[in-house]
Amino acid sequence: MKSKKLLTYIAIAAVLLIILLVVGKSQGWFGNEGLVKVAVEKGAERNIVEIITANGKIQPETEVSISPDVSGEIVELMVKEGDEVKKGQYLLKIKPEAYIMARNRAEASLNNARARQKQAESQLEFASLDYKRKSQLYEQNAISEAEFEQSLTNYNTALAEKEAAEFSVQSALATLNEAEESLDKTSIFAPMAGTISRLEVELGERVVGTSMMSGTPLLSIADLNVMEVEVEVNENDIVRVSHGDTALIEVDAYPDTRFLGVVSEIPVSANTTGVTTDQVTNFNVKIRLVPDSYKDKITERNPYPLRPGMSATTDIQTNRKSGVYSIPIQAVTTRVDTTGTVQEREEMRTGQVSSDGSVSSTSELRPAEQTPEEPIVVVFTVSEGKAHLKKVETGIQDNTYIEITEGLDPADEVVVAPYSAISRQLKDGMSVEVVSEENLYSGDKKD
Known part of the structure; x- marks a missing residue:
């Protein structure tokens, strides 16, 4: 009897254990401790606006320093x-007193120069008459040659003194004009x-x-009626900025409002700060604020709501696409294809490698080129409980989503979280457990 009861208890315990194993497995109580938990999401068509974020200060478009x-x-x-x-x-x-005196001195100097000019003109007239008279007498042999030459010398000297007096008048007049200009200033x-x-x-x-x-x-x-924002754009982003690009501007003084702006000036030269490896190269881009976007802030007591020196953050819209296939931006990472797995897939897809593994005649890659060491852009998809690494080509992106131009099918479920797994842990062919993103992070909080 006792042995029968013991067998019965053992059978019941075995059944309960089996039930516990089945339920526990289905609920994830045990058996998945070694699996990486991930959240997945399918790509979708979205409208993407590529932006460049830059900070700067508001300033008048026209300002004159005196x-x-x-x-x-x-x-x-x-x-x-x-x-x-x-x-x-x-x-x-x-x-003005010192400049008035300087003007008076210059005026007196001019009068003095004019008086000397008149004196020189009189001396020239006398010397000219004397020279003419002595010339006639010399022709009649009434005077000596020495007297004639002396009259000629006197005439030339008087002529030179007259020209010098004229130049003195011009110089004094210029000095007077300069003194009057300084007085006016x-x-x-x-x-x-x-x-x-x-x-x-x-x-x-x-x-x-x-x-x-x-x-x-x-x-x-x-002129506070026309304002602009001067922002610093990094050298890596400046090539994507164009004249006329739209910008959305947030001003710290108006945290709940976004103003509209247009890129009005892109410099040719960079603004470099720092030295050697620590130097930062930026370009000071100017964005004109559209007055209609802040006219509702204008009041009688505050006619100029945007003032010079206010801090601003701008989102410059450099590109826009509608209805493009995209995935969350955190799903994209880079890896070094040391195994050649991704390359082999690409070569098989393009016909460079046959299905039996032999290289076709169209492929003439050298061994160093068959295993590239440069990082490639990849995502991880999940099917049948395993992660699969896929090389992708990307397009434009915003702060949330990135366009995928090649490498994914619409039905692919892409790993979107956690980022630590995407960037470091996941490997091609690794077993994973798919959970919702909500459960993924709620589990982290409990831990």
């Missing part, structure tokens, strides 16, 4: 920062209509004119 031509003390200051000015409007005055007028964007001096401050060095910056006038 420095004085003459030095001195500011005795009148008629504007303050933020004032609207018209072209030709009087802005400030530099103390003590008054500063607006060269354009706009807003005083920067005022860098105060009443009573001494400034240095540009005739001596670079000059003291006085103020800047800007």
